[in-house]
Amino acid sequence: MQDSARSLSNRARDYAATAIAVVVLLAVWEAWVRLADVPLSMFSSPTQIVKATWDSWPTLWPATQVTAYEGFVGFAFAVAAGVLIGVAFYCFRTLNAALYPLLYAAQTLPLITVAPLFLIWFGFEVSGKIIITAFWGLFPIAVQTIRGLKAVPQFYSDVALTCGATPTWTLWNVKLRVAARQIFGGVRISAAYIFATATTAEYLGARKGIGIWLMAAYNSFQTPLIFSATIVIIVLTVLLMGIVNVCERVLLGPVDEDDDPDA
Template identity: 30%
Template sequence: MVSQGTTSATPATDAPGVVERDRPGAGERIAAVAEQTWRPLALLVACFAAWWAISAFKLVAEYLVPSPGATFEVLTGKWGYIWQHTWVTTYETLLGFAIAVAVGVFAAVIMVYSTTVERTLYPILLFAQVIPKIAIAPLFVVWMGFGIGPKIVVAVLIAFFPVVISMVAGLKAVDPEMLQLSATMGAGPMATFVKIRLPASLPHLFSGLKVAVTLAVTGAVVGEFVGANEGLGYVILQANGNLDTPMLFAGLLVMSAIGVALFVVVEVAERLLLPWHASRRDGAVTTAY
């Protein structure tokens, strides 16, 4: 017989078949990071080794594929010039990505809460997505000139679709029973969105953001290809016209580095903002039968 005020429920970690794991220490975390990164690093080293072998054994003419040494000599010797254009492309990418996220999330929310808007807007989004952006980029140059505007617009158009699609999928993936429970408890539409729909959609949204942020780099460079006097796209076009393949390869490497860095930033933001998600747990409590 249990006296009043005494809790008779068995703690979750004392229940049969439930094992509580210790939180990983610093050494275990470093080992986990090493386990996740050694494969891509090994592949990257292999790619650079193949690049070096191709240039060292003269398998391809040097004006077609420069050596890693010549490329890195350009990176270090003309770093001021490259950095100036890198900053321009990075600024265009970040601004275009931010606009794409804001507009994409807003459009997704409207589409989820309004069937009419979804049926009207969704086909237009698909139509706009399949149009090659390089084909319509010259129109933006004609309409907006050779300034920063066309590059941002192209970046927005390319990054917008993954954001809106992932956000719509996340908002629709909410458990209907949770929505019914919130309605039963008297929660209004805004409270339901903030407390249930939005948190549940964030894992899907971040998946789209990681795709969108890399596409935004491509969009900015595509806009620079069409008409610009600065930016990495301009550097690559100038190097291509002058057959300066070391500078061309340097521009491509820096452009890739921007995409990887922004991807990592979004990945870190996801880890910080979604520690509760199943994909981010280290397994504090698991079942063992």
């Protein structure tokens, strides 16, 4: 009980420190823009960004809905495909030996050089952006799934098989459970970039979404609106990261509940 209260106290202290740091940063930012008389087209103060966001909300909100839909749906496909690909690479050694280096290297592909091909193949519609986000999002999940499964100690399988479990049951119910923390690490990496990927794909070619809205703001030199789009992407990313963390806690419990059998 005392440990729990101490943990909550430490967490509250950390959150308070973060909140104070953000308030101080925003105050310094606001003061600098005002005192230095920075042109609005060059940089914007927090109050100018808030006002611009409020005034443009009737157009910003529909664009946000499109990008949010692309990101969440694409992320769901990325998680499913990433885990399945990771399991397949782990189960089939020949496949892993032949393609794992390519899978690992694919994470370094710059979106801007490959996205035009996706535009040619799938067009400017929302479905094309979902495919792009899913494609880019699956790589870290697949890689961490492979690494997590390889890191599972052999005695987990030995115990399960000794108790009469089949290799397939052991894989899906034992090994994946033990590797789940590392898999969620890959899921978090993917979640951190999913909306940036969707927005960049829209910016390179789409009919609607935050990327198109951002392009219009840039072309008209509306600097506050560029910050507004950035804030929306950050909020969506934080929301998705929060969902991932909640899912991890519900499925696996708190991190400190994982006991190390080798300890």
